[in-house]
Amino acid sequence: MxxxxxxxxxxxxxxxxxxxxxxxxxxxxxxxxxxxxxxxxxxxxxxxxxxxxxxxxxxxxxxxxxxxxxxxxxxxxxxxxxxxxxxxxxxxxxxxxxxxxxxxxxxxxxxxxxxxxxxxxxxxxxxxxxxxxxxxxDLLGGAARDAVPFSAYLFFKYAEHIGQPYAADPWGEGLTPEQIVAQARQMIATYGFKSIKLKAGALPPEQEVQALLALAKAFPGAPLRIDPNANWTVATSLKVVEQLRGVLEYYEDPAPGLEGMAEVARQCEVPLATNMVVTDLKEFRRNVEMGCPVKIVLSDHHYWGGMRATQRLATMCQTFGLGLSMHSNSHLGISLMAMTHLAASVPQLSYACDTHFPWQDDEVVQGGRMSFEDGSLRVTHTPGLGVTLDRxxxxxxxxxxxxxSIRQRDDLAQMRKYAPAFTGEQPRF
Known part of the structure; x- marks a missing residue:
């Protein structure tokens, strides 16, 4: 060897x-x-x-x-x-x-x-x-930017877990428009994010619309997005986007399936984004064949096949005039730094990337949690990822x-601890 x-x-x-x-x-x-x-x-x-x-x-x-x-x-x-x-x-x-x-x-x-x-x-x-x-x-071709912008990622949330085994959640409850605005103020004050995304599809759409309108009033000019994870019918999706006319930067996965997204796109001026219906090159091709109802692909190197595969996706998006950004899941600093190196190498990155990083308080890299500057994360110039494990x-x-005992994420079973009759049926609204 x-x-x-x-x-x-x-x-x-x-x-x-x-x-x-x-x-x-x-x-x-x-x-x-x-x-x-x-x-x-x-x-x-x-x-x-x-x-x-x-x-x-x-x-x-x-x-x-x-x-x-x-x-x-x-x-x-x-x-x-x-x-x-x-x-x-x-x-x-x-x-x-x-x-x-x-x-x-x-x-x-x-x-x-x-x-x-x-x-x-x-x-x-x-x-x-x-x-x-x-x-x-540099292995990916060099940096198109020195720092990568990320977006404030807001959630409706309860104040604490049922039977939680650790201290109360410091973010507190986030169910009303006022609480969501306060959540945004706290996150932006800490990280400096310039754009805001609201995870929706959890409460009645009317409540979620009011929260986004409150954000638009509190942060005039800030790019705003909403993501109900395909939990709205086409009719609800169209009703909501009309109520949010002039507010949205893009509209992420409002309705289920590429067909549902296409129906929304036919009657909606706001560009549609997805991390649910264009998730590989076969689905990319189908989107193109349907006339590109999805205009923005939210990539994720974790399931697109890696960094080089995502660079190929970026080229495809450029070829067909589509926007590109990044999806996120609950993650720590190694994943965040990998996203940052990749996003820095893509010239046509169109929008600030998602990250769940503010919601986590643990870390696994030496030096502790990473520091954002004005909502962006600087690319490291040390060899490799630029981070090392804290043993x-x-x-x-x-x-x-x-x-x-958790071995596979199950949001449905967890919700039934709060609401035993919850079915999780989709689209629910």
Whole structure:
């Protein structure tokens, strides 16, 4: 084995605190799951990454890990071929864990191959950067921008979890327009975000409209977005967008399916964005064949197949005149920094990216939580990702995982602790 050959792949599941955030499927559980990937070469260098941590993903990662044995960190193509041969798109050895509702492809086992390739690719790129003495953004072609803008990501939420095993949520309740404005003021004061996104689809649309109108009044001129996660019918979607005339920067996933989005687009002047109906190149092609009812693709390298695949997506968006930004899930600093390197390498990034980062208070990298400047995160110039693991934090978050029974996110089951009759039926409004 040569000094640069990969000899170990370590996968460590972790859990960190997550507030009671409401969405179309229900409510976040008290613990969010992620996994930390470490790829070690024979000479002892270690590349890291952060990805999904649900049980089906952990099983897929474990099944694919032997594919890396003996590879060079530069051998990404062979890694992809081997992973695809070992991991079936819908493969999971675990039994189906309850009646669940998925809001995004990150939870779909159909994306397992793309998710595993991405998980290993970023860690291998981190190794490449260390060996080359260059940040990942340079490996991707260089930086189109020095800092990447992110958006304030607001949620309707309860004040605390039922039976929560930790201290009360510092953000407090967020159900009224006044509370949502206060939430935005706190988030913008802390991080400096310039644009605002409101997660909707949880409360009656009339209440959510009033919250967005209150935000428009409180933050005049700020770009505003709303995302009901396809929990509105076409009729409701059209009614809401009329009530929000002149307010929205874009309209994210109001109605279910590409057909529903197309029907909304035919009667709506606001551009539609998605992270639900254009999630791979096959769906991208279908959107184009339908005349591009979706005008903005919210990419996510975690399930699009990695950083290089997302760069190819960016080229496709440019070719067909579509906008591009980034979707987010509950994540920590490794994932956030990977997003930042990737977004910095894409010249045609059209809108500020999503991030759940403000909602988390834990961290797994040395130096603690990252600092935003005027709503943006600067790209690191140190080799690779530019972050290193905090071993004590990793051990603590892994202990959290071992001590919680959660093994797959289930917002529906969690919501039934508050409302036993909640069905999660979609579209609900």
């Amino acid at each position: 040569t000094p640069l050959a990969i000899r170990h792949v370590r996968i460590t599941p972790i859990a960190f605190r997550d507030p009671p955030l409401l969405n179309a499927a229900g409510i976040h559980e008290p613990w969010a799951l992620r996994s930390i990937i470490e790829i070690e070469t024979a000479c002892g260098r270690v590349g890291i990454n952060e990805t999904y941590g649900d049980l089906p993903m952990l099983e897929a990662l474990a099944k694919a890990a032997p594919a890396l044995q003996g590879l060079s960190p530069w051998d990404l193509i062979t890694m992809e071929i081997r992973v695809a041969a070992l991991v079936s798109p819908g493969q999971t050895g675990s039994e189906f864990l309850g009646e669940q509702i998925s809001l995004a492809p990150g939870t779909h086992v159909s994306k397992n191959v793309a998710k595993v390739i991405s998980a290993f690719e970023v860690a291998m790129l981190d190794l490449q950067g260390q060996l080359a003495g260059a940040p990942i953004v 004590e934090a990793l051990a603590r978050l892994h202990d959290n995982y071992l001590n919680t």
